[in-house]
Amino acid sequence: MMKLELRGITKRFGSVVANDGIDLLVEAGEVHCLLGENGAGKSTLMNLLYGMLSPDSGEILIDDRPVHLDSPASAMAAGIGMVHQHFTLVPPLTVAENIVLGDEHGGRLGWLDRARAKREVADLVERFGLEVPAASTIESLPVGIRQRVEILKALRRDARLLILDEPTAVLTPHEADRLFDVVRQLRADGRSIVFISHRLAEVRAISDRITVIRHGRVVGEADPVTTEVELASMMVGRTVDLAVEKPPLIEQAGTALDLEGVSLLGEGGEPRLADVNLTLRTGEILGVAGVQGNGQAELVDILLGAEHPTSGTIRLGGEEMQGCSRREMLAAEVGYVPEDRHAEGLIDGFSIAENLILDQYRAKRFSSAGRLRFDEIEGNADELMSKFDIRAPSRDTNCDTLSGGNAQKVVLARELSRELRLLVAVEPTRGLDIGSSAFVYKQIVDARSRGTAVVLVSSDLDEIFSLADRIVVLYRGRVTGTATPSTDRDQVGLMMAGAAA
Amino acid sequence: MNAISASATGNMGETRRAPFALIVAGILLAVVLGLTGEPSKSAKFAISPVDSNINLGSISLPVGVVGLICGALTVALGAYALTLLPRRMPPWILRTAFGLIAVAFLVWAAAGNSLNLSSLAEASVVGALPLLLGALAGVLCERSGVINIAIEGQFLFGAFAASVAASALGLWVGLVAGSVAGGLIGAILAYLAVRYAADQVIVGFVLNLLALGLTSFLFTQVIVPNQEAFGSPPTFSPIDIPVLSELPIVGPALFDQNVILYIAIAILVATQLMLSRSRWGLRTRAVGESPEAAQSAGIDVLRLRTRNVIAGGLIAGLAGVFLTIGSVGAFTPNISSGKGFIALAVLIFGRWSPGGSLLAALLFGFAEAVESALSVVGSPIPPELLQMFPYLVTLVVVAGLVGRARPPAADGKPFIP
Numbered sequence: 070m071m072k073l074e075l076r077g078i079t080k081r082f083g084s085v086v087a088n089d090g091i092d093l094l095v096e097a098g099e100v101h102c103l104l105g106e107n108g109a110g111k112s113t114l115m116n117l118l119y120g121m122l123s124p125d126s127g128e129i130l131i132d133d134r135p136v137h138l139d140s141p142a143s144a145m146a147a148g149i150g151m152v153h154q155h156f157t158l159v160p161p162l163t164v165a166e167n168i169v170l171g172d173e174h175g176g177r178l179g180w181l182d183r184a185r186a187k188r189e190v191a192d193l194v195e196r197f198g199l200e201v202p203a204a205s206t207i208e209s210l211p212v213g214i215r216q217r218v219e220i221l222k223a224l225r226r227d228a229r230l231l232i233l234d235e236p237t238a239v240l241t242p243h244e245a246d247r248l249f250d251v252v253r254q255l256r257a258d259g260r261s262i263v264f265i266s267h268r269l270a271e272v273r274a275i276s277d278r279i280t281v282i283r284h285g286r287v288v289g290e291a292d293p294v295t296t297e298v299e300l301a302s303m304m305v306g307r308t309v310d311l312a313v314e315k316p317p318l319i320e321q322a323g324t325a326l327d328l329e330g331v332s333l334l335g336e337g338g339e340p341r342l343a344d345v346n347l348t349l350r351t352g353e354i355l356g357v358a359g360v361q362g363n364g365q366a367e368l369v370d371i372l373l374g375a376e377h378p379t380s381g382t383i384r385l386g387g388e389e390m391q392g393c394s395r396r397e398m399l400a401a402e403v404g405y406v407p408e409d410r411h412a413e414g415l416i417d418g419f420s421i422a423e424n425l426i427l428d429q430y431r432a433k434r435f436s437s438a439g440r441l442r443f444d445e446i447e448g449n450a451d452e453l454m455s456k457f458d459i460r461a462p463s464r465d466t467n468c469d470t471l472s473g474g475n476a477q478k479v480v481l482a483r484e485l486s487r488e489l490r491l492l493v494a495v496e497p498t499r500g501l502d503i504g505s506s507a508f509v510y511k512q513i514v515d516a517r518s519r520g521t522a523v524v525l526v527s528s529d530l531d532e533i534f535s536l537a538d539r540i541v542v543l544y545r546g547r548v549t550g551t552a553t554p555s556t557d558r559d560q561v562g563l564m565m566a567g568a569a570a
Numbered sequence: 571m572n573a574i575s576a577s578a579t580g581n582m583g584e585t586r587r588a589p590f591a592l593i594v595a596g597i598l599l600a601v602v603l604g605l606t607g608e609p610s611k612s613a614k615f616a617i618s619p620v621d622s623n624i625n626l627g628s629i630s631l632p633v634g635v636v637g638l639i640c641g642a643l644t645v646a647l648g649a650y651a652l653t654l655l656p657r658r659m660p661p662w663i664l665r666t667a668f669g670l671i672a673v674a675f676l677v678w679a680a681a682g683n684s685l686n687l688s689s690l691a692e693a694s695v696v697g698a699l700p701l702l703l704g705a706l707a708g709v710l711c712e713r714s715g716v717i718n719i720a721i722e723g724q725f726l727f728g729a730f731a732a733s734v735a736a737s738a739l740g741l742w743v744g745l746v747a748g749s750v751a752g753g754l755i756g757a758i759l760a761y762l763a764v765r766y767a768a769d770q771v772i773v774g775f776v777l778n779l780l781a782l783g784l785t786s787f788l789f790t791q792v793i794v795p796n797q798e799a800f801g802s803p804p805t806f807s808p809i810d811i812p813v814l815s816e817l818p819i820v821g822p823a824l825f826d827q828n829v830i831l832y833i834a835i836a837i838l839v840a841t842q843l844m845l846s847r848s849r850w851g852l853r854t855r856a857v858g859e860s861p862e863a864a865q866s867a868g869i870d871v872l873r874l875r876t877r878n879v880i881a882g883g884l885i886a887g888l889a890g891v892f893l894t895i896g897s898v899g900a901f902t903p904n905i906s907s908g909k910g911f912i913a914l915a916v917l918i919f920g921r922w923s924p925g926g927s928l929l930a931a932l933l934f935g936f937a938e939a940v941e942s943a944l945s946v947v948g949s950p951i952p953p954e955l956l957q958m959f960p961y962l963v964t965l966v967v968v969a970g971l972v973g974r975a976r977p978p979a980a981d982g983k984p985f986i987p
Binding site: 140141157159 | 655656844847848849850851852853855856859860862863864865866867868869979
């Protein structure tokens with residue numbers, strides 16, 4: 070049994086205050102949800118608790134005694150375990166090796182006691198009912214199982230308080246349900262759970278108590294009977310309209326994009342996309358749902374000409390495109406909003422003005438005879454910055470200093486400022502606050518109204534259901550089903566887990 | 571499903587290339603050695619050690635027959651690998667094929683002459699020894715995620731220190747001094763590249779230049795003016811193990827060598843076992859693959875990397891010891907002549923494992939031995955071409971033409987906790 074209390078925790082990064090005087094009380098044997106938008110400071114707080122960062126001020130108390138946590142090792146010694154959003158497992162090592170790593174039982178001379186490790190894993194599996202194959206390597210297992218390994222790893226160190234950082238982000242709805250069962254079981258066992266999330270429905274389903282964080286501060290406590298709308302407005306600080314308004318589809322629209330029997334084989338000959346058939350009309354948004362890593366990235370690469378399909382045809386406005394390079398796809402009026410804007414969408418060290426012409430610098434308007442035309446580039450930047458409401462000191466500001474929302478606006482401004490037949494948007498609102506997300510939604514819907522076909526890849530079902538006109542579900546590189554926004558969500562959830570429609 | 575199986579043929583170039591390369595190589599071998607040139611000539615191989623009391627005589631191998639047999643077997647291996655598709659070619663096929671090609675090549679190159687197999691084996695082991703030690707040093711560093719380009723510099727430093735210390739204070743002091751000198755370079759590398767996260771390749775490269783310049787400078791300042799004191803250090807004498815050293819082929823190679831060979835074998839066995847079975851090995855692999863995960867499991871990544879890099883330096887220094895007081899004795903500038911870089915190739919060829927490094931080092935050592943044996947007896951092939959062989963093999967391997975060699979995932983990436 071463990072009671073955890075945080076008093077006045079403050080953490081600054083330069084001039085940014087990530088946590089501002091946070092007080093939090095987690096009672097023994099409760100599931101305590103930490104609810105907040107991306108960037109609200111939840112992860113910083115948990116990293117402080119796990120000894121990966123140290124607070125500038127404030128104190129942490131365990132069972133009413135102040136503790137000093139300066140490394141994960143000391144946090145573990147204090148009984149705190151953490152399951153990170155990005156797993157901290159070593160892919161080529163086995164499950165058993167990962168579970169004992171860092172706290173191995175060695176014989177004399179440091180030889181590993183492998184029989185004992187195996188026994189220990191078997192004991193853990195039996196005690197907590199979390200089935201894992203001890204001898205398999207992590208890289209051969211699906212994410213749901215990997216997460217169990219993480220949980221077992223923490224439990225083996227006798228974690229009495231377990232922090233789960235956005236644990237459902239990588240799970241299918243079915244896997245998430247199983248995780249909730251595990252969480253309830255751990256609670257029944259007397260352990261405390263800190264459950265970090267920004268998904269309202271699951272927070273209400275699992276928690277005993279909810280603490281809402283906004284801009285690094287605790288803005289309120291709630292219990293699980295609070296409605297989603299109330300929680301959402303606490304989270305963002307105002308009443309929000311979660312609905313997206315869409316005009317009706319363009320009637321008798323032509324086919325914009327047509328994929329026929331598209332397959333892609335990996336390096337070892339394993340199918341990464343298998344016989345994908347899709348059609349998309351002009352002015353239509355196609356939502357691609359699925360748990361991450363089920364072929365979405367490959368589909369996007371193929372649509373952009375970054376990968377060429379092993380077989381099958383891609384038609385864009387009737388023209389076959391499967392052998393086209395990335396540049397040819399750009400020229401064919403395909404726009405791209407990447408998942409990681411700082412890696413793929415922008416060059417961080419370049420100014421806003423430069424980033425706004427990254428894919429158009431060859432156009433006559435911006436260069437002649439190999440010389441850039443700065444007057445045009447600057448004019449373009451001024452125009453787009455006001456049109457897309459990009460807030461920055463000037464057009465010469467480097468993109469690495471922009472907030473997530475403004476950085477995404479730069480990407481959108483560049484992609485949407487030219488004629489587009491097809492827009493490929495991947496997780497377009499990841500890491501954005503609700504205000505910026507609404508802006509992104511509006512821009513995507515506007516593009517749709519202008520007749521652009523949109524492929525929207527997202528792991529967030531809410532996003533898919535509010536934007537898409539039609540939905541396809543990818544599972545292990547195959548389309549396992551199609552749906553519309555009026556389809557029952559549970560059914561889409563089943564498709565995400567591989568059930569045929 | 572049909573779509574996949576029909577299209578599968580198109581994208582399997584990667585996995586198909588290796589079997590086809592073997593088939594082509596086998597056909598070339600059979601045609602070039604078996605049918606053209608001088609297929610009727612024979613190469614004679616004496617089996618017993620030169621100074622042995624037992625004489626087992628010699629065998630005579632006709633070039634044409636050997637070429638045809640080895641070529642046919644290589645083609646058969648390639649064809650067998652094709653039947654395993656789409657699985658990747660198992661490593662033993664490639665190793666066997668390399669062996670066959672090497673045998674055919676040796677017979678062809680020695681046609682009309684006589685070579686002593688025991689001497690050849692001994693020369694191979696002697697050539698392989700520093701490469702093996704260098705590669706083992708690389709295994710310790712790279713499996714924990716630090717690229718060690720400075721092996722060459724560690725060879726040089728170790729060679730110099732061993733030579734000088736052995737002259738002044740005796741052989742065993744020389745051995746320790748040489749190893750420690752290598753460890754010192756490892757410590758500098760660890761300090762800059764691990765603690766301060768500097769670019770590992772650049773630091774290593776600069777350390778090589780430093781070691782070359784410094785040892786050459788010290789050579790002219792310390793050794794040349796004091797020839798009597800430092801110019802002719804003692805050397806380790808071979809330990810002749812009775813009976814065993816008389817064995818044909820492996821006798822002189824394994825049982826009539828000096829202590830450094832046995833130390834190297836001990837290190838080889840120890841690293842191979844410890845990497846897979848000890849706590850240190852598990853942590854090393856974890857840190858080399860995913861330092862973030864290792865850290866969150868409570869492992870001090872920087873400390874482990876620092877220790878491994880220094881331990882690697884101690885082992886590489888030992889190779890330097892071998893180059894001076896383990897063989898010729900006196901130090902000369904640039905005595906390592908690039909062996910430290912070949913050790914890196916051995917490491918990659920050996921796929922970052924101690925056992926693999928042993929096989930790779932022996933292949934390189936064998937190529938070197940054949941080259942020098944042939945230049946003595948006078949072979950039809952220009953020695954420069956023979957010398958190219960190990961490097962050609964390296965290029966083929968590093969280019970990933972035959973099976974992919976995958977380094978540890980975090981290799982070369984500085985970790986900032």
